[in-house]
Amino acid sequence: MKRIAVSAARLTGRASAMQKTWVSGGARYFSSTDTEPTVESFLAQKGYTDPQIVKGMLAVFPKPSVKELTQFGDNGLAALSAAVIREVEKNAASEHLPNVTIYVRSAHGGEPMKLVGKEGQTFIQLQANNRVLADEMECACGGIAACSTCHIIFKQSDFAKVPGADDAEVDMLDLTEDLTDTSRLGCQVYLTAALDGVTVQLPKEVRNLH
Numbered sequence: 506m507k508r509i510a511v512s513a514a515r516l517t518g519r520a521s522a523m524q525k526t527w528v529s530g531g532a533r534y535f536s537s538t539d540t541e542p543t544v545e546s547f548l549a550q551k552g553y554t555d556p557q558i559v560k561g562m563l564a565v566f567p568k569p570s571v572k573e574l575t576q577f578g579d580n581g582l583a584a585l586s587a588a589v590i591r592e593v594e595k596n597a598a599s600e601h602l603p604n605v606t607i608y609v610r611s612a613h614g615g616e617p618m619k620l621v622g623k624e625g626q627t628f629i630q631l632q633a634n635n636r637v638l639a640d641e642m643e644c645a646c647g648g649i650a651a652c653s654t655c656h657i658i659f660k661q662s663d664f665a666k667v668p669g670a671d672d673a674e675v676d677m678l679d680l681t682e683d684l685t686d687t688s689r690l691g692c693q694v695y696l697t698a699a700l701d702g703v704t705v706q707l708p709k710e711v712r713n714l715h
């Protein structure tokens with residue numbers, strides 16, 4: 506199933522700890538009784554009727570409810586909707602870009618996972634589109650280099666294929682468990698043709714600093 510990462514937390518500041526993925530064709534959310542509005546009908550009353558955008562908005566909430574949406578407020582919902590729209594547009598625009606295949610070796614060993622992303626995406630999108638990877642790579646901060654849960658380790662021979670880390674990433678890496686000379690934050694690594702076919706290792710220990 507296709508997932509789309511949503512960076513709404515950066516705009517709203519209210520959902521930063523929430524899971525920011527949604528699943529196309531995923532579960533619909535209903536209230537406990539037939540007489541209460543569903544979360545979808547609540548959002549429709551607010552003017553949010555596009556099914557794709559509504560699903561993206563609801564996915565920000567672990568257990569969406571009318572009460573929670575109400576507490577989010579009109580401004581919060583507007584910011585969330587805008588973030589979802591941008592993400593949907595960005596994903597649509599990237600459809601024509603070349604594929605980049607990345608192999609990710611689990612901290613538990615075994616055959617590496619084969620993941621296919623698009624040039625310009627980061628490991629955030631790879632994680633959002635792969636449930637197995639998401640189980641091991643939390644990406645708790647949504648990709649703003651503030652949690653270290655996307656820590657990946659390159660082979661020495663591949664490390665030079667990645668543009669250097671900026672100061673914010675280096676500062677976060679300094680606090681990361683199992684730091685190596687070839688460690689990076691996956692959310693800061695953009696997929697390029699040079700990385701096509703590269704294998705990265707997930708660390709044994711991950712510390713969520715978010």
Ligand code: FES
Pocket residue numbers: 643644645646647648649650651652653654655656677690691692693
């Ligand atoms: S997702 Fe949080 S540092 Fe990369």
